[in-house]
Amino acid sequence: MPINAHPEYIASEKEYFAAQTPEEKLKALEKMISLAPGHKGAEKLRAELKTRYKKLKEKLEKGKSQRGTVKSGIKKEDLQAAIIGMTNSGKSSLLERLTNIKTESGEYEFKTRKPVVGMMDYHGTRVQIVEIPAVESEYYDRGIVNNADVILMLITDLNQIEILKKYLEKARGRKLIVFNKTDLLDEKEVRKIFSTMQSRKYDFVMISCRNNRNIPELRDRLFLNFGKIRVYTKEPGKDVKKERPIILEPDSMVEEVARKIFHAPLKQIKEIKIWGPSSKFPGQKVGLKHRLKDLDTVEFRTR
Numbered sequence: 001m002p003i004n005a006h007p008e009y010i011a012s013e014k015e016y017f018a019a020q021t022p023e024e025k026l027k028a029l030e031k032m033i034s035l036a037p038g039h040k041g042a043e044k045l046r047a048e049l050k051t052r053y054k055k056l057k058e059k060l061e062k063g064k065s066q067r068g069t070v071k072s073g074i075k076k077e078d079l080q081a082a083i084i085g086m087t088n089s090g091k092s093s094l095l096e097r098l099t100n101i102k103t104e105s106g107e108y109e110f111k112t113r114k115p116v117v118g119m120m121d122y123h124g125t126r127v128q129i130v131e132i133p134a135v136e137s138e139y140y141d142r143g144i145v146n147n148a149d150v151i152l153m154l155i156t157d158l159n160q161i162e163i164l165k166k167y168l169e170k171a172r173g174r175k176l177i178v179f180n181k182t183d184l185l186d187e188k189e190v191r192k193i194f195s196t197m198q199s200r201k202y203d204f205v206m207i208s209c210r211n212n213r214n215i216p217e218l219r220d221r222l223f224l225n226f227g228k229i230r231v232y233t234k235e236p237g238k239d240v241k242k243e244r245p246i247i248l249e250p251d252s253m254v255e256e257v258a259r260k261i262f263h264a265p266l267k268q269i270k271e272i273k274i275w276g277p278s279s280k281f282p283g284q285k286v287g288l289k290h291r292l293k294d295l296d297t298v299e300f301r302t303r
């Protein structure tokens, strides 16, 4: 901490450490630079801040030009799922059930003619969901489907599985079969379809967009298919930041969380405590190499 730092500077430094995206970090750095003490003793600090700013800005700009966007203009987020299916299978209806957007679901066929994006909030984690126009239509978009992390294959009849597979030859994402419109079947038919899919060892869920059957289960299964874990962070004496968990690969170490939230040397961390599935007891002290589980909370003490 610089000598005689302005309280506003200290506040902006906090913002910097709490920032979770490079854009947020850059903004906070800008503020820190404008608020840094002007006296001679803080010369080194000012220079250091400026270098940090320049480096981050360069990195961001490079990332932007490399990322590129697909022809649809949809920018892929970290967790992206695509809904594919034949026309009238209920893709728009499902997008509405999972996200907050209103779509043009309709009585007539081939209603959706371009990819439609919605955002699903999964316990504070953002999941991007894209409805792809019907596979049989000229508007079907292979570009998005091939790169999506998870593909929801929406069907209303078992024979549609083979048809959909033809459109997924180059798709790298995990596939989850979603059987829709179960409200139109009686329970005996539902059980029969269920056991057929089970015996074929498919990863599947049977839902209805009309009566919301199994929509919560679908949300859970979808998230599992990304194969990621969520870890909350907190500061000593403060509440857990529940609204924005950090998304990591399974079995990630505490060190990776630290790298995402601190941009100072990790040796400044004095103590780490954890709560949740990977802890032996609440508030257990651990080291940087401790491996995390989904829904853990980590606390870092730096002073």
Ligand SMILES: Nc1nc2c(ncn2[C@@H]2O[C@H](COP(=O)(O)OP(=O)(O)OP(=O)(O)O)[C@@H](O)[C@H]2O)c(=O)[nH]1
Binding pocket: 085, 086, 087, 088, 089, 090, 091, 092, 093, 094, 104, 105, 106, 107, 108, 109, 110, 111, 112, 113, 133, 134, 180, 181, 182, 183, 184, 207, 208, 209, 210, 211
């Ligand atoms: N009974 C029943 N009808 C459904 C269900 N889900 C969707 N529908 C109906 O099926 C029709 C087609 O739904 P959409 O969501 O527009 O289907 P889509 O796959 O987006 O169709 P296109 O974009 O035109 O290819 C609409 O009339 C919906 O109300 C369901 O679970 N049960």
Ligand SMILES: [Mg+2]
Binding pocket: 091, 092, 093, 104, 105, 111, 112, 131
């Ligand atoms: Mg549609």
